[in-house]
Amino acid sequence: MIHYLFKTAHFFPTHAYETVDQIDFAALRLSGVKLLLIDLDNTLADYETLVPPRTQIDFFKALSAQGFQIIIVSNNGENRVRDYCDALDLPYIARAKKPFSTGFRKALNLIDAPVKVEEVCMIGDQLLTDVLGASRLAMKSVLVEPLRKKTERWYTRLNRNMERSVLKRMKRHDSKRFEALGLSRRLP
Ligand SMILES: [Mg+2]
Numbered sequence: 001m002i003h004y005l006f007k008t009a010h011f012f013p014t015h016a017y018e019t020v021d022q023i024d025f026a027a028l029r030l031s032g033v034k035l036l037l038i039d040l041d042n043t044l045a046d047y048e049t050l051v052p053p054r055t056q057i058d059f060f061k062a063l064s065a066q067g068f069q070i071i072i073v074s075n076n077g078e079n080r081v082r083d084y085c086d087a088l089d090l091p092y093i094a095r096a097k098k099p100f101s102t103g104f105r106k107a108l109n110l111i112d113a114p115v116k117v118e119e120v121c122m123i124g125d126q127l128l129t130d131v132l133g134a135s136r137l138a139m140k141s142v143l144v145e146p147l148r149k150k151t152e153r154w155y156t157r158l159n160r161n162m163e164r165s166v167l168k169r170m171k172r173h174d175s176k177r178f179e180a181l182g183l184s185r186r187l188p
Contacts, residue, residue, distance in 0.1 A: 039124030
């Protein structure tokens with residue numbers, strides 16, 4: 001399978017949290033992060049939630065006020081991503097093709113002031129798209145728990161099956177780091 005083409009180290013996120021609002025954004029800022037790339041499905045909303053709740057709109061306003069630039073980077077289609085991001089008033093890249101570099105590069109082209117890769121952090125729920133894509137470009141990454149597994153699309157479920165085998169490999173590769181990141185909670 002395709003994931004065997006990549007080094008195990010590329011699947012380790014920089015940080016892992018259960019939800020986006022638990023992320024220590026002040027620490028990310030201190031570590032030099034200026035640009036946040038954020039996944040949409042199962043990271044910010046489940047597939048059935050088409051419009052962000054008021055609390056999430058306020059949450060992103062506060063994050064922007066902290067000085068972060070924010071771009072939503074999603075593999076989902078234009079309509080779904082546009083409707084959600086317009087409500088959040090955030091720029092976005094749809095059909096990003098994570099883990100390939102296409103969408104990440106498009107996102108970097110959206111911002112006025114250039115940033116270095118180490119000043120970029122990708123936040124998402126999938127090791128094989130969000131974390132791997134960021135690592136390959138030497139960007140930081142934060143892994144969060146998927147919001148809801150029940151309604152996942154078939155390709156996401158396929159990714160989850162591959163993810164399980166990657167997780168086992170990661171555990172063998174560096175069990176200390178694996179445990180420190182709390183990744184065992186993703187293994188059933
Ligand atoms: Mg996702």
